[in-house]
Amino acid sequence: MKVIKFGGTSLATGSKVKQALDIITADPQRRVVVVSAPGKRNATDIKVTDLLQKLADTVVDGLNTEKITTEIIGRYLEIAEYFGLDHTIIGYLHKHLQLIIHRNYINSEYLYAAFMAQGEFMNAQLIAKIMQHQGINAQFVSPRDLGMVVEGKPQATTILEESYDHIADFQLDPKEIIVVPGFFAYDQKGNITTFARGGSDITGSILARGFNVDLYENFTDVSSVYAVDPHIVAHPRAIRTLTYREMRELAYSGFSVFNHEAILPVINAGIRVNIKNTNDPAARGTFIAPTKDVNHHHHITGIAVNKNYIGLYLHRYLMNTEVGFTFRLLKILRKYSVSYEYLPSGIDDLTIVINKDQLTGHKKDSILTDIKAEVHPDQLEWFDDFAVMMVVGEGLYAQHDLLAKIMTCLADINIVPMMINEGASRISLMIGVHVAQADPAVRAIYELSTNHQDTNSTDL
Known part of the structure; x- marks a missing residue:
């Protein structure tokens, strides 16, 4: 049995949904289907999830919701009409969305979580009806029906271990396909909560483990995971097989094709x-597997880059002699619910690398004020001009001169790294550079990698 998940782009229109249904029915092992909310129909379009966020903003601001509600329901109406469905299901979805709008919530965080979940909920309802209309034995099944229970923040929730036993106990008809909305579940008090953005990948992974399937197929709009972003390098090498560790490192560092948290289950x-x-289902794609099952280990499997970082540089003499110095800094970050990504340091200085998305409102100024009062630095400043490249490969440590070669290829194009850090796992190398240098650096290292790959690589 297989779990199969479709991303938002794969379900954006009626013709796209038809394509997805053809893929589902082509293999009788595909019996658990996870769906995302409809994505963009074209480059200028808006995802349904983003429309739902606008709807939530409208409700919070106490404004009229009719226009945005009509636009959201219109996306589902367009798909329903493509398949010739009557408007019964659309009437149900409209009524359901009105109930969400007028419901009382614990606070705004729970409100936003509930609204953001509706894209997947309504799409799963609609696609199940479409499948039934086409004579396919299918039914909608909610996360609550499967016994998925979560805990944590309303918009960054995590699955409880007991959920896997509940999923395993679910009575799955051997002749039936179930359609499950991705991205959300319910906490122990019955509140709707969502996984991180891109969380339909997480739902699929949870169900794959719960049902103990043979394979989790994740359908998106690319034929493979590529060694680098195709927007940076034209026609890069497709990665045929990745280890879990490699995918997690690359996904966390910028590869958007698969959510890094989804690997864990x-x-x-x-x-x-x-x-x-989805547009080329016969293509082999990329497999992600345990390290023991992968028969090749490239020195450099992939290179990811993330330009959404900011660095907080701190200098103070004799910093290294003060016990608990870093702990005091991290307590301040915790106060403002900010986590750090990297923390390279020297004797008298350190840099805290943070994702910019966390520094909303006046947090930057407040953090500076608190740090100055707490540790009295000689120098303290934010710098925005900061990008992080992650060079990843299970065989990275096997070539002892690879770091020297990477530094040489960067020096050849006049790039001096701002910081370098080898991960404890020894499969990743983090290099900090100025934002304007990030793409040229990726291209240089990629060119190096194409000249240093194993010649005897084999598939799973």
Whole structure:
């Protein structure tokens, strides 16, 4: 049995949904279907999830919701009419969305979580009806029906271990396909909460482990995971097989094709993931598997870059002699609910690398004020001109002169790294550069990698 998940782009229009249904029915093993909210129909379009966020903003501001509600329901109406469905299901979805709008919530965080979840909920309802209309034995199944229970923040929730037993106990008809909305679940008090953005990948992974399937197929709009972003390097090498560790490092550092948190449930069960293209379902795609099952280890498997960082540089003499110095800094970050990504340091200075998305409002100024009062630095400043490249490969440590070669290829194009850090796992190398230098640096290292790959690589 397989779990199969479709991303928002794969379900954006009626014709796209038809394409997805053809893929589902082409393999009788595809019996658990996870769906995202409809994505963009074209480059200038708006995702339904983003429309729902606008709707939530409108409700919070106490404004009229009719226009935005009509636009959201119109996306589902367009798909329903493509398949010739009557408007019964659309009437149900409209009524359901009105109930969400007028419901009372604990606070604004729970309100936003509930609104953001509706894209997947309504799409799963609609697609189940479409499948039934076409004579396919299918039913909508909610996360509550499956016993998925979560805990944590309303918009960054995590699955409880007991959920896997509940999913395993679900009575799955051997002749039926179930359609499950991705991205959200319910906490122990019955509140709707969502996983991190891109959380439909997480739902698929949870169900793959819970049902103990043979394969988790994740359909998106690319045929493979590529060694680098195709926007940086034209026609880069497709990665045929990745280890869990490699995918997690690359996804966390900028590869958007698969959510880095989604790897965790399948890691525990040893389930393979196959990234495939909805527009080219016959293509092999990229497999993600346990390290023991991968028969090749490139020195450099992939290079990711993330330009959404900011650095907080601190200098103070004799910093290294003060016990608990870093702990005091991290307590201040915790006060403002800010986590750090990297923390390279020297004797008298350190840099805290933070994702910019966390520094909303006046947090930057407040953090500076608190740090100055707490540790009295000689120098303290933010710098925005900061990008992080992550060079990843299970075989990275096997070539002892690879770091020297990377530094040489960067020096050849006049790039001096701002910081360098090798991960404890020894499969990743973090290099900080100025934002304007990030793309040239990626291209240089990629060119180096194409000249230093194993010649005897084999597939799973």
